[in-house]
Amino acid sequence: MWFFGQGPVVPVLRFSGPIGMSTPLRPGLSLGHAASAIEKAFEASKTPAVAIVINSPGGSAVQSSLIFHRVRQLAEENKKKVYVFCEDVAASGGYYLAVAGDEIYADASSIVGSIGVIFSGFGFDKAIEKLGIERRVYTAGTAKDSLDPFRPERPEDVERIKAVQRDVHDVFIGVVKERRAGRLAAADNELFTGAFWSAPKALEYGLIDGISDVRTKMRELFGEKVRLKVVPLEKGGLLSRLRRSPSAAGYEELTRPRLAFAEDLISAVEARALWSRFGL
Structure with a gap:
């Protein structure tokens, strides 16, 4: 050695x-x-x-x-x-x-x-409206412009990103629980809140x-x-x-x-x- x-x-x-x-x-x-x-x-x-x-x-x-x-x-x-x-x-x-x-x-x-998942961004729709700017977006697929920061936020877009976050969060939690099995000493609602x-x-x-x-x-x-x-x-x-x-x-x-x-x-x-x- x-x-x-x-x-x-x-x-x-x-x-x-x-x-x-x-x-x-x-x-x-x-x-x-x-x-x-x-x-x-x-x-x-x-x-x-x-x-x-x-x-x-x-x-x-x-x-x-x-x-x-x-x-x-x-x-x-x-x-x-x-x-x-x-x-x-x-x-x-x-x-x-x-x-x-x-x-x-x-x-x-x-x-x-x-131990959490975060997504953040900005919304500029009101700013460009005040400036007189028209946003033009053309898509094939109704969800292709999801979370476009230059358009008003849509509830269905928010729910979609939250669903993705839940999936990713679940994977993260599973890895932590597997690797720290028998050693974690707090409840899930304490450990996995981010x-x-x-x-x-x-x-x-x-x-x-x-x-x-x-x-x-x-x-x-x-x-x-x-x-x-x-x-x-x-x-x-x-x-x-x-x-x-x-x-x-x-x-x-x-x-x-x-x-x-x-x-x-x-x-x-x-x-x-x-x-x-x-x-x-």
Whole structure:
């Protein structure tokens, strides 16, 4: 397992940032960006453990699920135990990722939970009416313009999105109940409202297994000589695009820099809004 007096090696994955949302300086956390690193982490050492450090306010339910399942598949195939450590926040999709761990730990000041589903937007129909702007939309399919922000809200659209949210929420709840079976210590109407808590309350509710950090816990388990090896995720975002040579870039990427910048800006605002829910 180790040689010449060196300690065992525990691979460490860092899942940081909004899930599925790209920002100007980094790609959104997704299976596409994380898959290679996840596989390397489970192959990097003979030590029967992989550590995952999470600092995420959530985001895409689909990408959360995909990453969760890849971690669990590789853990079972390689017969390794997964230890998760929450930093500032592991909420919503961030907590979805956390339950991929066999054991979950957090700092005493970490924010944990938010087991719910949210959809938000704006309504501009009254604003464009005051400005004398006429909205023209042509669809094939009566529900194709559902939740159009430039049209008045329709009850049937609201019920449709709520039905989708209920389905997604039910999947999330099922995953938490399965992974934390026998450890949850609060009623469903307390745990699954979308509320979030500090780590001590999350521990009381059975959402985590203890208060600790990755280095302290790994030393407890594998001795003082344990070495933590961070396995970096694939790089991306604006900086990588700027570094990319013109010969390596596709025609479309070279001809739409202004649109790409606008998309990055919108994603950055959305990501900032996610963090701000937790005072970060």
